[in-house]
Amino acid sequence: MGETHANMVEVLNELVPPLAARKPRYLMGVGMPRDILAAVRAGVDMFDCVLPTRNGRNGYAFTATCPLRLRNEQYKAQDEPLEAGCPCPTCRRFSRAYIRHLFLAGR
Numbered sequence: 001m002g003e004t005h006a007n008m009v010e011v012l013n014e015l016v017p018p019l020a021a022r023k024p025r026y027l028m029g030v031g032m033p034r035d036i037l038a039a040v041r042a043g044v045d046m047f048d049c050v051l052p053t054r055n056g057r058n059g060y061a062f063t064a065t066c067p068l069r070l071r072n073e074q075y076k077a078q079d080e081p082l083e084a085g086c087p088c089p090t091c092r093r094f095s096r097a098y099i100r101h102l103f104l105a106g107r
């Protein structure tokens with residue numbers, strides 16, 4: 001906690017590979033997408049962190065390019081999906097504006 005991303009990656013790459021791959025490798029308190037991906041690359045299998053749930057509850061959506069804070073006014077009239085070209089059900093069906101509306105309506 002509190003270390004830089006590069007420092008975290010360095011430590012994970014040193015500590016995780018020697019652990020038995022046939023047993024679960026667990027990491028606690030890491031919840032940002034970039035950090036999760038780096039940990040998976042190092043061999044971590046399971047995570048436990050409040051951050052993804054908290055971010056979702058507060059209207060954050062992480063895209064390939066940047067996080068979106070959907071409660072912001074700038075998304076009020078955006079008809080585009082969260083992530084252009086994403087085949088997931090949310091991106092296929094709902095616009096940023098509609099998801100923002102749901103957050104503001106408390107749905």
Ligand SMILES: [Zn+2]
Nearest residue numbers: 083086088091
């Ligand atoms: Zn999507």
